[in-house]
Amino acid sequence: xxxxxxxxxxxxxxxxxxxxxxxxxxxxxxxxxxxxxxxxxxxxxxxxxxxxxxxxxxxxxxxxxxxxxxxxxxxxxxxxxxxxxxxxxxxxxxxxxxxxxxxxxxxxxxxxxxxxx
Numbered sequence: 215x216x217x218x219x220x221x222x223x224x225x226x227x228x229x230x231x232x233x234x235x236x237x238x239x240x241x242x243x244x245x246x247x248x249x250x251x252x253x254x255x256x257x258x259x260x261x262x263x264x265x266x267x268x269x270x271x272x273x274x275x276x277x278x279x280x281x282x283x284x285x286x287x288x289x290x291x292x293x294x295x296x297x298x299x300x301x302x303x304x305x306x307x308x309x310x311x312x313x314x315x316x317x318x319x320x321x322x323x324x325x326x327x328x329x330x331x
Contacts, residue, residue: 216228218241220234220236220241221239222237223236223237223239227241229241286322288324288326288327288329288331289331290324290327290329290331291324291327293326293327295324295326296322296323296324296325297322297323297325299321299323299330303317304317304318
């Protein structure tokens with residue numbers, strides 16, 4: 215039998231009692247709620263420790279998902295066999311054909327159907 219302090223009125227009471235004698239605070243319900251909160255905190259700490267141990271695996275899966283989702287496709291043939299039209303290619307095209315050069319307004323070239331867009 216221990217004396218504990220009531221969370222509500224701060225008076226000392228037996229830890230085996232269900233209610234505070236002075237204010238009527240439900241100690242049994244308080245102990246159960248405190249135990250649940252304590253257990254969830256321990257579970258969260260365990261999860262965070264596991265996450266700290268394996269950050270590279272999580273990073274790699276997110277990285278592969280991002281690469282597969284944002285890969286461009288040809289709007290005409292739906293191919294992924296593309297090359298980017300660089301600013302050097304655009305400059306050479308303008309130097310050779312002047313204002314009539316058509317690569318200056320495009321960004322991608324499809325190697326499958328040979329279209330620019």
